[in-house]
Amino acid sequence: MEKKKKTTTWMIFPHCVQTLTLIILILHLPHLSSSSSLDSDLIALQAFKALADSSNNLLSWNASSSPSPCADWRGVACAQGRVSRLVLEGLSLSGESLLPLANLSELRVLSLKNNLLSGAIPDLSSLAALKLLFLSNNSLSGPIPPSVGSLSRLYRLDLSSNDLSGTVPVSLNRLPRLLTLRLDSNRLSGQISGLVLPSLQDLNLSSNALTGAVPPSLASFSAAVFAGNPGLCGQPLAASCRNAASAAAPVPPAAAVVSSSPGSKPEGILSPVDEHRHRGGMSRGAVIAIVVGDFFALVVVSGLLFLFFWRKYSSKTPSHLQEGEKIVYSSSPYGGGGGATAGFERGRMVFFEEGKRFELEDLLRASAEMLGKGGCGTAYKAVLDDGSIVAVKRLRDAPSTIGKRDFEQQMEFLGLLRHPNLVSLKAYYYARDEKLLVYDYMPGGNLFSLLHGNRGPGRTPVEWGVRMRVALGAARGLAHIHGASRTPKLAHGNVKSTNILLDKTGAPRLADFGLALLGPAAAARSGGYRPPEAPADGRRPWASQRGDVYALGVVLLELLTGRVASDSGDLPRWVQSVVREEWTAEVFDLELMRCRGIEEEMVAMLQVALGCTATSPDQRPKISQVVRMIEEIRCGGEANASISPTIESDSVSDSVSEDAHVP
Known part of the structure; x- marks a missing residue:
């Protein structure tokens, strides 16, 4: 019996020594952090390991064999002699162990997602250089500390899939560079109407208990971003805030209170006197006459409007397509009719390759859709009678200062250029007041x-x-x-x-x-x-x-x-x-x-x-x-x-989403 007790004591002793060492490390953290050296970073990392690494996955974190964390410590990277990155994802790190990391004052990237960390998020205001913070898929609890708003260089924050509670702090508005905010799958409550994040490009607040209206600054995101918050309303959600307010408004006492006295009448039942007062003194026949009169007036007005618009448009070209073509080629030398118009020089289509030929009249009859206006002119998509598609560019302002010979020489040279990465010039049309270029149509956009x-x-x-x-x-x-x-x-x-x-x-x-x-x-x-x-x-x-x-x-x-x-x-x-x-x-x-x-x-x-x-x-x-x-x-x-500069790779796993155009 004594032997067993003695063995148990020796088994417990190493844990006591580890705990005592940890206490000493934590007590020294405030003093070492003030020195702003790699030594303070080393002590902070050792304290974190002692608290979080119960599975002993950080074997390389051994100060005796590798005294510098910048050498080959797992997940640690340094810049200018200080720890700048700590990426430890999916390592079964556990416990309330985040506090020591607040002393890594030069940390830029912190990713501890997919672990078993618990407890509250500490005050991180000392991490002034932090740019990326990923703590998703843990068991963190408590509120989001308002001190996060002091991390002015932060542009990605992911605290999703935890057990966080409280409100979304308005101090996040103080983050001018914030591009990503993921707080989904927590227990956050309260309103978000005060959030104004103009640079935000990636947002997820779903599966919480948020209430109130979605602020206008976030209304451009999809409804999925706010799903799982029954109390939220407004764009882009289907629930209208007006309906939500009326549903939540107290019911007037006259309608809501049902008296328990024997003489009271059931709710919603009107007596003959009350019914007469409710109708404002009008009889049933008067109400019917008003409804029939309004309906008749509506029919008359609708008929008059129909006759007016029918007469207005019946004399015009029935084809909307042809009207569009007149707009596209409004100054063509053929005036949309096919015959030469007085005062215009008749041009001709010149082709650079064998195949189907067409004339300007074919383009005039084609279905035309404007693709866009550029520095050189306006481009159209034209569908010819046989179903083939070409792109037609009408040169900007149809400059008449270009001589015909110069124009044709330039076109003949451009028409000879053929390459898989060039849009081939198929044909051109030249007249004094109309210059058209015909290209292969590119269906993939730009x-x-x-x-x-x-x-x-x-x-x-x-x-x-x-x-x-x-x-x-x-x-x-x-x-x-x-x-x-x-x-x-x-x-x-x-x-x-x-x-x-x-x-x-x-x-x-x-x-x-x-x-x-x-x-x-x-x-x-x-x-x-x-x-x-x-x-x-x-x-x-x-x-x-x-x-x-x-x-x-x-x-x-x-x-x-x-x-x-x-x-x-x-x-x-x-x-x-x-x-x-x-x-x-x-x-x-x-x-x-x-x-x-x-x-x-x-x-x-x-x-x-x-x-x-x-x-x-x-x-x-x-x-x-x-x-x-x-x-x-x-x-x-x-x-x-051959590239000498090194990039601080912020591609931490797949946590990145769409970017913004942010200076």
Whole structure:
């Protein structure tokens, strides 16, 4: 019996020593944190391990064999001699063990999702550098600390699938960079009407006990974001806040209280006197007469309106389609009728390839749908009588200053350009006041819509492989244009994401090439892509191959950042300002963070894009060099290894969602 008791004592002794060591570590944390050194980070991590790692999964966290956590400690990464990342996902970490981590003052990324952590979330206001906080799928309880609002650099917060209670703190409004907020599957209650998060792109508040109206700043998200909160109302939910308010309003005492006295009458039953008063003294016959009179008046008014509109439109062309065609070709030399109109020069359709031929009259009869207006003109989708589809571009303002010979020579040269990444010019029509270009129709839309359309919940992300294919295809198409033998050398003149079209296979094709010299400078009308050396007024035609490389560099930045290259914003300058501060994933589109193992490729592509958008034209690479660099990156060549800066990879598992266009 004594032997058994003695054995038990020796088994308990190591746990007592561990607990005593932990107490000593925690007592030293405040003093060590003030020193702001790696030593304080080491003590904080040891304290966390002692509290959380009961399964002993952090074997590499051994200060005796590896005294520096920056060496090979699992899930730990450092920057400038301090712990900057702690990613420990799915390791069965448990207990109320988050408190020591509040002393990692230089921490930028903290991901402890898919563990067994419990207890309250401590005050994290000391983590001023924190950018990503993932604590989902644990057993954390208590309220969300208002101190989270002091993390001004935070742009992703995921506390979903825990046991959190209390309200959603309004202090979150103090997070100007917050892009992701996931609080779903908790026990949060109260109202969210005070939330104003203009930069937010990824939101989930479902499966809680929230009440009140959805604020206007969040109304653009889908209803699924708020599902599982019966007390919420307003857009985008089906429940109207007005109906919810009336349902919750107290019932008037006269209707709600049923007297228990013997002489009281049942609720809802009116006596003859009450019924007469309820009708305002009108008899049943009077009410019927009023209803019949109103109905008759309604029938008369409806008939008059029908006759009026029938007479107005019966004399017009019955075909809505033909009316649309007149709008499209309102200044055509045929006036929509097919015969030559006095004062107009009769033109002809010129084709560049064998196949079906058609005349302008066929285009006039075709079903026409406007696709968009650009710097060079207005584009239409035309469905011919035989069902074939072409794209027709009507040159902007139909400039009559272009001589017929110059125009035809330019068109004949462009018509000879054939490449898998160019939109082929099929035919053209020239008259003094009407100039039309006929192209193959691209059913896949354009790169701008693919990248920037429908940003928010429900959007299908554009994967990295797709973006690389578009970048390489656009560069190859531009290289074919630049390599065409002609003096002076041919330039595209209007490279931008709306002029990169997608065919039925999704392959990219450059459109509008070679048209910049036919009118005012298209580059001047596309400020976001205009190189510094381009004329700003656009009074004279202008295009250059170095300018094309600059514009392609802006397109590459669009592919990398997900931001719009708008006329009011300088995308290259914004990227350069972020890069000068540090290499971080803040530059890159959050949609790309879903993919693993692409960080080096993204950094390499960023280097290419920044080289293309150099301020000095002489410092920009030639397009042939750009093609080669992109090919090396896509094939995993040596270009990846040559990149010296390191990116702080924020692609923590699959926690990333859609990005915002945030500076």
